[in-house]
Amino acid sequence: MALPDYDCLTCSACCHQREGTILVTEEDVAHWASVGRQDMIDSLGEGHFGERAFLMREEDGACVHLGLPGKPHHCQVYDVRARVCRDFQAGSQQCREFRRERGIPNP
Numbered sequence: 001m002a003l004p005d006y007d008c009l010t011c012s013a014c015c016h017q018r019e020g021t022i023l024v025t026e027e028d029v030a031h032w033a034s035v036g037r038q039d040m041i042d043s044l045g046e047g048h049f050g051e052r053a054f055l056m057r058e059e060d061g062a063c064v065h066l067g068l069p070g071k072p073h074h075c076q077v078y079d080v081r082a083r084v085c086r087d088f089q090a091g092s093q094q095c096r097e098f099r100r101e102r103g104i105p106n107p
């Protein structure tokens with residue numbers, strides 16, 4: 001649940017990461033398979049620690065699933081995003097660090 005002062009839809013700092021660091025789990029993969037989202041599985045790359053991860057775009061360092069027409073901070077796969085995306089807490093220390101790194105002021 002996003003805190004009111006942290007507007008994720010004007011931010012998306014946590015969706016801009018180094019390649020291989022937004023890791024997905026076997027549970028994510030099993031879920032995507034069960035709901036017919038083979039495209040999610042096919043779009044994964046190698047992650048750190050021998051796991052799989054979302055690929056990052058070269059041009060802007062964002063997750064390949066970030067951005068809709070006219071809505072650059074929206075997730076294209078919000079309903080089936082990975083567990084790590086669901087669990088990430090707006091307003092957490094890591095959120096605040098990611099925002100600071102991208103020059104987005106913290107409340």
Ligand code: SF4
Nearest residue numbers: 008011012014090095
């Ligand atoms: S870095 Fe924090 S405020 Fe920005 S999109 Fe992620 S959770 Fe939301």
Ligand code: SF4
Nearest residue numbers: 015063065066075085
């Ligand atoms: S799947 Fe969506 S929420 Fe998760 S990192 Fe990619 S764009 Fe962000």
